[in-house]
Amino acid sequence: MVRVMASGVFDLIHPGHISYLEQAKKYGDELIVVVACDKTVREKKHEPITPEDMRAKIVGSLKPVDKAIVGNQGDIFETVKRIRPDVIVLGFDQKFDEQQLSEELAKRGLGNIKVIRASENADDLNATRRIVAKIRRME
Numbered sequence: 001m002v003r004v005m006a007s008g009v010f011d012l013i014h015p016g017h018i019s020y021l022e023q024a025k026k027y028g029d030e031l032i033v034v035v036a037c038d039k040t041v042r043e044k045k046h047e048p049i050t051p052e053d054m055r056a057k058i059v060g061s062l063k064p065v066d067k068a069i070v071g072n073q074g075d076i077f078e079t080v081k082r083i084r085p086d087v088i089v090l091g092f093d094q095k096f097d098e099q100q101l102s103e104e105l106a107k108r109g110l111g112n113i114k115v116i117r118a119s120e121n122a123d124d125l126n127a128t129r130r131i132v133a134k135i136r137r138m139e
Helices: 015-025 038-044 052-060 076-083 098-107 128-138
Strands: 003-008 030-035 067-070 087-090 114-117
Touching (some): 003 015, 003 076, 015 030, 015 087, 030 052, 030 076, 052 067, 076 098, 087 098, 098 114
């Protein structure tokens, strides 16, 4: 069984998220999605629109996803150790360098994990920021 890990905020589910998760699922038998905790979202992006537990429940109900969990704040490698994936699929816009991540995984004794970058989905409104901006223009 090949276990795949994907991660993200998943604040407002949109076609880009669906594409990312469908791509990730193709790399293995089981897809576990790590949903960023509220504290991490606040520190790295914005005030979450929906709470972490709700985001995890929604993501977990999506067809490609076998399980969704709320991530820990801080060291992402602790979550990787807990999940023990064979493959990590990064979103096309996630700020990780595949090579650097692979090197760090190897340094931490997790070097057998393949790191792959998902391709971008070209659908309109494929990013939460764009959806929020469109809603604001409509007010």
